[in-house]
Structure formats: structure tokens, C-alpha cells
Amino acid sequence: MTSALVADSLTKRYGRRTALKDCTLDIPAGHVVGLVGPNGAGKSTLLQLACGLLDPTAGRIEVLGTRPVSGSPRVGFVAQDTPVYAGLTVADHLRMGAHLNPSWDAALAEQRIAQVGLDPNQKAGKLSGGQRAQLALTVAAAKRPNLLLLDEPVAALDPLARRTFLQGLMELTAEQGMSIVMSSHLVADLERVCDYLIVLVASQVRVAGDVDDLLATHHRLVGQRRDTVDLGAGRALVEQSHTDVQSTLVVRSTAPIVDPSWQVDQLDLEDIVLAYMSGAAGNGPDRVLEGQR
């Protein structure tokens, strides 16, 4: 499988502040990839490095096999808060896209603008947050990139606008077949559109994989309290919590778990992500006794 984005010990520092530290990951092409993680995990920095807006301080990054530079026709980017030119009309934005991109798909752009109900003569500064996001997505998509990067595109939108936006995004991927990497700190947003998920915590990949695989291989085990757990080969403990009488584990296992002393439940995607995000906070053996959560 080819890679859309490869990072190797990627580091970005702003003066003394480190925004991304030693990040190593490999994002396969041909997917709608959700990049999820807490605020400050480095998602935004990673995406801006990937579209060439930022230069890495150290390490290596390759996007579609080359070092990213801004102005590449193969990579599209919708920045956080979806900036648009307030003084330009919707139609002006499309004209800008047509003038600045040799691969511009005018038919797609106009069709999308009509579809989401934007008035071409309206100034972009007067658009609502949701309409602005739609406009930014349209400009990025009509460029027909091989890889489209979206940085928290729906973070500022209300639930309805969020759904409309994600709906539009899904239609695009179905029609255009471009690879998409989209960051968010809300799993619910990603669950609807992504088929591949990466959990990034403090610049490190906690888990990455097909959404279906993740759902099939993660289990919640609930049983009598025990301080040490031997899960056996091929199984990994993601997160554990204990009360006085009961232990709850989140376990990754390809094989089904048949131990009768555990009650085994399925997890939804949000549970899995939360397990990785909280499990990353500290994985020392003393956590077993502390009885967190």
C-alpha cells in the first residue's frame, strides 16, 4: 500500500515551545483518515507541516512521496477556522481558485456552491461559520488534489452545520476518490466519515488502523478485581481501571476472548479513542493499585 504521508522523528519547535516532538507515523493513501487527539497533541502542526505551511525543525516528512512545499497542486488544505477573504464574494473565491490552480474543476466548484446553497454574489465576510467552511472546502476540493488535508474543519460549527459539512465531504470522497486526512478532537465527527483512524497523543501515535479492525479487535473486560493481569500472547492492555471489587480493562486482541471470569463487551469508536487517550496519560504498574476512574 502506498503512503499518503510519512513522518519520521518529525519535530517542530517555535522558539522554546515544542509543538511536535519526534512524531513518527505512516498514513496510507486511499482512505478517509481521522486524526484524533486531545488539544495540543500536535495535530494542527502535523497537518501544516504536511501542506508545507511550516518547515520542520528536525526529522523528515514526505507527502505523496515528496517533501511538502506550499503551492503544490497535489495537496489541498483547509485550515483551522476555515479562513476566507472577507472582502471577496463567493464567486470571487471560485475565480481565485480557477486562476491559481491549473487543475481547477470549475464544474465541481459551481455545482457544490449551488448544492450547499451559497449565493455567489455574497461577500464571504457575511457568511456564517458553516457556509464559510463549505466555501473553503469547495475551493480546496475543486483544486482536485490527490490528498486533501482538513484541520478541525467543523470545530467551530453548530451540530447541524457540522452534519451538512461532513455530508458534503463524504459525497466528495465518493465521487472524487481523493485521500483525505482530517483532524478533530471529537470522535463523533470522525466516526461518520472516516474509515481509518489515528490517535495522536503528545506527538505520538497511540493507535492507527482501519476503523472496522479497531472496532473488531477491541474489547472491554469487566470482572472481579485483580491487581495483576496476564492476558496471554497477542493481547495488549490499553487501559485499566479498578474499584474495590471490580476491574475494568480495555484490551486489544485479534482473537476472541473466551475467559469465563470476564464479562466481554464490544466498544464503540469513541470508547476506544478515549481508552487510548487516557491510557496514554501514564502506564506505570502503580496505576493498578491507585484504582483510577
Added chain:
Amino acid sequence: MIWMTWRQFRTPALTTGALLLALMGGLALTWAEVTDLATQTGYTGCQGDACLAAGDAFLQALQPGWASEFHLAAIAALYLLPALVGIFWGAPLVARELESGTYRMVFSQSVSRDRWLLVKLAVGGGAAALGAGLLSLMLTRWAQPIDGASADRMNPLVFAARGIVPVGYAALAFMVGVTTGLLLRRTLAAMAVTLLVIVGLQIAAPFVVRPWLAQPVVTVSPLDVDGRYGISMSPDTGRMTLQVEQDRRGDWVVSSTTITSTGAEFNGPADMTQCGPDAPRHRETCPRWLEKQNLRQEVTYVPGSKFWTLQWREFGVLFALTAVLSLFSLWWIRRRLV
């Protein structure tokens, strides 16, 4: 990219263009007035010594009309234009994109950052140079009889509103605005700093840069004690300085100082019995006393014939600074921005 540049640039460009056009229209309408008056007063086609008187009459006749108003307005415009161009064209060019975050949108199109900036610099700087150049060209032509009659075009105030120097100032001011916007990343702060830099430049140019560029001629001649000069002295300390009037028509007198035989600047002390209010026949005794002091007059001046040499030199310096700032900002946007 040219379309995008024009789309973002057209409002300030058309506003400035309209102002320039209004001024140029005014000059065009008063063109006939200037040439008619020059003919009526006999300045046009005058011969030899008659020109001085005819020129004075011509300038007198111009005073009450619209022509002199437009003359002043056009000079003022050529001084204001760099500040306007720097503040309203240059400073927001990059700073506003950085401030509003739209740089992330435009840099995600299929156009590289340096090309984006290069086109903007070419269009904005070119328009600034063109506007200043057209107005200056027209004013220089329009004011030809006036400059001839007044012999005043070497005057530092007039000099920067004639010929090609205004082109250099407009282009440099634009680049100063762009560069400060790029470095400060805040439109308002960039505008303020740009204004300070441009005004500082316009003040520094005649006092520091131009004398250095012009390589003035220095002459030392014995003081003509019976000539025209003014004396200022303080009776308490005896401190005394002379202001000798220079009859250097058409030249730019940079400095004129009275020096003693050792070469030091003369400032007294005066002999109170010969000079000053206490001397009874001061008008006769003072020149005699001064004569004995062996004073000389040192005059530093730039001959009027060097007008175009100096124009080209100053333009060259401004152009070189503009080029340096352009290269710097292109390098910065590629290597150092965000």
C-alpha cells in the same frame, strides 16, 4: 495570480489613482495659464540680463492664480504619496493575510509563496512608481518656466518633487511597508512603523544623504566686509556671528560659514568699542574691525548644473534600497515565514 493581485489591490489603487488624476487634471487646466503669463510678462524669449526682471514679474503674476495653488498641491502630493503608498498599499499587503489567516488559504493554492509575493510586489511597486512618475513628469514639464524664473529647483524641498526622484521614493516606501508588514505581522503596527520610517527618510534625505551624494564644492574667499551680511551678537558675552548672503543663483548652498585664519568657525568675541550698540559709530567702525580679523567665508554648495546628476544618484540609492528590501522579503517569505 495577476487577477488575484488586481482583485485585492483595485480599491486602494483606484482611490490613489483618482487623487493623482485630479491633480494632473488641475495641472493640465492651468498649463495654458503658466505659458500665457510667461509670454505676457516677457519671460519667454527673454535675452540676457532682462530675464531676471522678467522672471520676477512672471512669478509675481502667477501668485494670485490657480496655477500656484496646483503647484503647491502637486509638490505636497509627491511628498505625501510615498507615505500613502507605504501605509495603505505596502503595510497591509502581507500583514493583513497573516492577521486574518487567509495566507493559509492562498498558500494552499497551486502557486508558490515567492511567486505570490513577486507578482504582488511587481504590481504594487510598479503602480506606485508609475503614479509618482507620471505626476512628477507632468509637474516637471509644467513647472519648467517657473523653475527657470525662480532658479529654485535645487532647493531641497523642490528637488524631491521633480524629475525621477519621486519614483524612487514611491517604490521604496511601498517596499518599506511590505517588509515591515512581513516582519511585524500586524497591519496597524506595520502602518505606524512605516509612517515613521518614511517620514524619517524624507527628513534625513536632504540633510544627510543628499549632501553626501552631491559631493558639494567648497570655496573659501576673503570676507567682503563691505558686502551684504547680517551681524548677530550678544552684548554680554561678545559672541558674534555673521550671516553672509550668498548670491549663488540656481545653486544649492549647503552651508556658509565665516572662518578665522586658523580655519575655526568665527564667533567672536567682538570688540565692543567697535561693534554693537555701545559703539558710537558702529556702522563705520565695525567693518574696519572685521577687516582686521582676517576672516574668510567658506561656502559649501552644489552647482545647479548638477541637478540631473544628483537626481540619478539619489534615484539610484533609492532603487538599490528597494531592490534589497524586495530580495529580503522574497527570501523571508520562503524561508522564515511561519
